[in-house]
Amino acid sequence: MLKRAKALFLSLLSLVVSLPAMGAAVAESSTRQLNMPQGVTEVSQAAYDIHMVMVWVCTVIGVGVFGFMFYVMYAHRKSRGAVAENFHENLVVELLWTIVPAIILIVMAVPATTALLKVYDTDNPDLEIKITGYQWKWQYEYLGEGVKFMSELNTSLDEVYGREPKGEHYLREVTEPLVLPVGKKVRFLVTGNDVIHSWWVPDFGVKRDAIPGLFTAGWAKTDEPGIYVGECTELCGLGHAFMPVVVEVKEEAEYNEWLAGKKAEAAEYAATIGKQWTDEELMVRGEEVYERSCAACHQSNGEGIPGVFPALKDSPIALGPMEGHIAILIDGVAGSSMQSFADQLSEVDIAAVVHYERNAWGNDVGDVTQPIDVLNYKQSK
Amino acid sequence: MAHGPATLADGWKAYISRWVFTTNHKDIGTLYLWFSFAMFILGGAFAMIIRAELFQPGMQLIKPEFFNQMTTMHGLVMVFGAIMPAFVGLANWMIPLMIGAPDMALPRMNNLSFWILPFAFAILTSTLFMEGGGPNFGWTFYAPLSTTYAPDSVNYFIFAIHIMGASSIMGSINIIATVMNMRAPGMTYMKMPLFVWTWVITAFLLVAVMPVLAGAVTMMLMDINFGTSFFNAAGGGDPVLFQHVFWFFGHPEVYIIILPAFGVVSQIIPTFSRKPLFGYSSMVYATAAIAFLSFIVWAHHMFTVGMPIAGELYFMYATMLIAVPTGVKVFNWITTMYKGALTFETPMLFSIAFVILFTFGGFTGLMLSIAAADMQYHDTYFVVAHFHYVMVAGAVFSGTAAIYYWLPKWCGKMYNETMGQVQFWIAFIGFNIAFMPQHFLGLAGMPRRYADYGLQFADWNMVSSVGAFIYGGAQIMLLFNVIMTIRKGKPVSEEKVWEGAEGLEWTVATPAPYHTFEKPPEVK
């Protein structure tokens, strides 16, 4: 019995001891990662270092304490003829094991404090990015650059529900990643739109809660281009697990090119609003948008979840006048989970999804919603 | 009831009214224990659903919104339905026996504080069948997910929490009154068994913080229904305030769960070491110190909300301090074993496992206290692993130890030692298979309360699920062992069931008669 406990403990211990080696070997998240990533920023390195200090301190103390305990369990068992003594106090020993741990803690507080100071060193940024958590996606706004976009999960619900095989990047892919330049200090201003979310990129060591009405700051500066994946870490409703963070760090030239491209895109976009879209074009785009932004609640088949999320199939709104349908998406429904999509979807996307909802799953209104209708609605006020 | 309690032989009516109207501390203790076990099975069933869904990536069995209800209900039922009532049950049974009192101080209130509990949980569980589903905002129910964005059933949830709070407060007042006023002559405070000490400190914690929880849910209720803005930024409130209020309750709450467990283990280890508890008075002081510290460390659950650095540093240092009194306790238990004459019956095995697992959870707790590292650990499976090591090892392992330890005294039958030990090993191994991998998952980046996860987390999740099923099976075996003991166990009649046991509870007859210490014993 004892030996088994001992063996089990030793095997656990060997896992702990081998942590640092494994951690180093898998800087990129791999399937068998056991330890905290070292990451690519000063902050993540500091977190890793203090983490390893703690692991080792705890391991040494643990080996000592448990070692002694297992020795006692072996040596002082009745079956070996041990006779119990009767002592139950020793002031010196008791003081000692109060004071010594206290001293160890005081010593450990020093590196712990230094590490924390790094986390808070957010001043003098080269670039500021506002990050807003939505149910269930992220919005990134490059402050002062006029660039802002939504970044949402790009894994299809078919993969989630096992109707299609899961891709290599299952739940780690987004429509558009956050793009950052190397070597620049980036300050993240994190806030929430609806409920509390939390923006986390392990390789940056940045985890900040996204709280409505409140801005908190984190920062990152890295010299290593690459793709870094993170998650939402505060329960935010049913899509909590489905709003990953993907960050792409690019060389400066590439980054500038990307940024210029984004700005041009915005200008170009203005032109597409005026364009007349065909029924097929709208249905294709509408289905994409629907799967991404609506299906989590209203379901792929448009039937919703009874009592929680209303069905769109045969709904009076989807079958009613177009303007009323657009109004729901632009203004939201106060006091329900249906929020305003005015900021989250482009006019083209709203037009497409409205058209799709009015003409899918047996809904057959037959009218064609154009982006210009959406724009007109927005401006008619 | 001079002729003793009604049994089934007296007819159903008499039997049922005995249990409904009972004011006997042993009856009420029994009711608490069976109720908490039923809740433990219910909460465990929720956990099994969670682990079955997480067995593989992708959504196989349930939808995400139901998953969120499961994680929420698992937490609520386990904390408020299983663990807390289990220890109140033990307190009801054992505290009067340990201090030589004929009953609890306020027997009618005792009856009331138990019988409102089933209603609270009936209400809470019924929300699962309501339109819109049950609470889905996590057992920590952060606003605004639990206010503006909550399902309609949230009002029932709030009502249920109020009832549970009232029950806990009444139970605690009863325990405090019993310990302060009902001790046998000569039973000074510093002669009380440690289980009594830890419980009386816990009871004070409960009286202080359960009303704070009630306050938090009341503010939620007003925000939802009466247009106030405690937690709503638009009206001048602050969602972060909710977290402060919640954790002002929540951190003492975790010590409420763990302190009685310390007490149980401090009874069992000396018995099977055949040696008095080492450092009794330092144990008492350490318990009091932990209780005090629990009030001043709450915001370490909130390192990522963006507190000023001075606040983070303060909460970090204060949290690290908790390691000192906790360490004292662990050293005391081990030194109690040192130079004893050890035997390893089932209660002792569970107690030793408690010391190992709790200490391990303590280590990860110390790691979590380091704010800079917590930025990486926070709200990941590392935290899930940590608090299951502390709470499951703390509450369930020690609770199981207590059942095996006192069961012969309660029912006059001895459990089957082989079965007990087999159950221990299944539980111990299953527990570690379930929760050890969750440390790795968390460090590798898997957040908690995730209904689905990327392929990189698949392997450890599968291992963890297998472990969880094994651990779940071990609890069914515990139920089986208890029932078999009551029905077919070998009768024991000596007062002192265990060779090394000390204390007043081992001076009464076995099984413990319905009324004990009607004449107070003399304590030297």
Place this chain on the structure above:
Amino acid sequence: MTTQVSNRRLLIKLLFGAVVMFGFAIFVLPPLYNLFCEITGLGGKTGGKYEAVDVQIDTSREVSVRFVASNNAYMPWEFRPTQDKVVVHPGEPTEITYYARNTTDRDMVSQAIPSLVPNIVADYFHKTECFCFENQPLAAGEDINMKLVFIIDPDLPEGVKNLTLSYTIFDITDSASDLVTQLQ
């Protein structure tokens, strides 16, 4: 019986304690928290109206202040600062505006909530005039330029050079319906 009497006394005392703690949670903790926020700048909440005092303008220092606007859920208004950022000297009063337009066909009332990054220096950011002091009603389709005048305290800790001030607007039409009637 003396035990029974003392049991009852203890019961009353402890119940009283529980009630006190309940009151503490509802009536003391929230104001205490707000006070705490004001003192420490927790959450980046900048304070209420500031009465300007004569201070030296510290021309040797420059601080850049960036302005950010956010809409909370259900808030479809157009809302943005009219300037991206300004560079100011501590002690110097600066005026900027935010633009807001009610894009809906309903009369609505909004409330803007400020948050300053870094949070810790919120106490050094003084507003002598701010649209966030009061809620803002706008009739359907109406727009407005809203004024903010601020002074950065010359005691702003050394080394802080970049402030970012964000306003999030919330729809409070339901709880401020009296203002909506005034619009009509």
